[in-house]
Amino acid sequence: MSESQTAPVSDLPRAWPFEEARKLADHVAQRDTASAGGDARPALLETGYGPSGLPHIGTFGEVARTSWVRQAYTALTGRPSRLLAFSDDMDALRKVPDNVPQREMLEKFIGQPLSRVPDPFGTHDSFAAHNNARLRAFLDGFGFEYEFASSTDYYTSGRFDAALKRVLEVHDEILAVILPTLGPDRRATYSPVLPLHPRTGEVMQVKMDAIDPVAGTVRWTDPASGEVFETPVTGGHAKMQWKADWAMRWYALGVDYEMSGKDLIDSVRLSGRICKILGGTAPAGLTYELFLDDKGQKISKSKGNGLSVEEWLRYAPPESLGQFMFNQPQRAKRLYFDVIPKTADDYLAHAEKACTQQAQNPTGAELRANPAWFILKGQVGPQACSPVPFGMLLNLASVANADTPEVLWGFIRRYDAAVSPETHPMLACLVKHAVAYYADFVRPAKTFRAPTDMERAALADLAECLRGYEGDAPDAAALQNLVFEVGKRHGFEPLRAWFGCLYEVLLGQKEGPRFGGFVALYGVGETIALIDAALLRDRQD
């Protein structure tokens, strides 16, 4: 019944999400046939999130990639599926993050479940609720389709109760699997079940004195007081420790697919074994590589190296970030500012091609192997394309010293009068980003030469002439003549040296646009300010 036996391999689009969708389809088929009465639940894909911090670029990557597997699964099988974004908000607060207010208040709640820690921002019922809301807003901003799940809700509502009792039944087997992987000191206190302290609410990391699978309780001793407690594992009175928690969740919910970073390879293996002990089947999944910063170091939230989602989106549209995540998930990639332009143009090339492929065969393998088909969630079309590549816009911004989108648009219109922000929304978006990228990365790297005495006099003269010009409607040809006249008047020989001076002193580059046209678009007053600043800057040196 497996699709892999019926569908010819050559029809499978050659894109990694389809390879993954195949694995997922096989997994679903297997659990359906393995179950006595059949198991026709929708395919369940899960992504995990730890709400001790804010969502970051890795969170985006995992949800985006999982969504693409889901999209491929739908295209491949036509069968229903769900994507569960699971927040482990019952996890204990281990240390106070350094980017939040009220840190001394939070200090008192170390060891408490995140869902019981007050919100330091004061906007939600708990710290976890705050971060969960941030996660949802973040995911919604990208238009992801998902169901949100709170670990605390699942535990307290009893949705995990049956699975938790099952854990007690096979408790010793689970221990036997986990203990050999731990160091001797950790082994002494390890328990897969973590009861919550009935009075303090703290997540207790102590050895269990006794397990009662029939009553569904554990007995343990409070190391602080010596007091002995008998705690039910059900109803949110206890939670599971990390790897066992993952396994229990896979088992309880019947997760069919979950991807994870390569740092979790051992955890996936171990959780899979525990899941099997419980009587379930570990989900299918993909191990992705981690991102590196500009120096090839692993990106971590605490170090703050690499690049945040916000930073990327300042310099390029979200589709380009999707393109980055789509490319070779199993390969380590540098995630830094300088990859943005190339990635953006990669996306644009794919989006362009997708339009053609859509027209030729809207359900063909070629279109479905196109990254843009995934990134655009199947909504391929000219609105997602741009007639001008991003790299060209950056060049243009640099040449024209474009510090506002309007300047850039002036040049673009001269290039093609039919193009406007209204007719080409993607281009409008790219223009804004190109200006930002230029301002932050290109312009600071420019070197502005100091003018010679002769040039200084000519520049002052030009500024004076422009002041006289102010008020009139800017005319490129008249301004060009004016610039030309000033150059001749000051005896530049050849005259091209005068223009070279303008570019090197005012724009910090060897070449530039036709200067009259530049002044008309850039603004007469703005150009005067540019000259004044250059003369002043030189005087201070």
Next chain:
RNA sequence: GAGCCGGUAGCUCAGUCGGUAGAGCAUUCGACUUUUAAUCGAAUGGUCGAGGGUUCGAGUCCCUCCCGGCUCACCA
């Protein structure tokens, strides 16, 4: 110690079912021009880390090795 990934042009990288090695940038030359420029054309540049195997044919598949990077082994 265990595991993952990589090594292709000066740089960053792509290379689909095994079929004459590609792109961008950089460099050089040319076209366009009141001076310059978004652009276009061309040239230069490779022992595909090394060795062996399979094959009519290997950057691509298999094995061994070398080099580099990362991850895990405390927590999640």
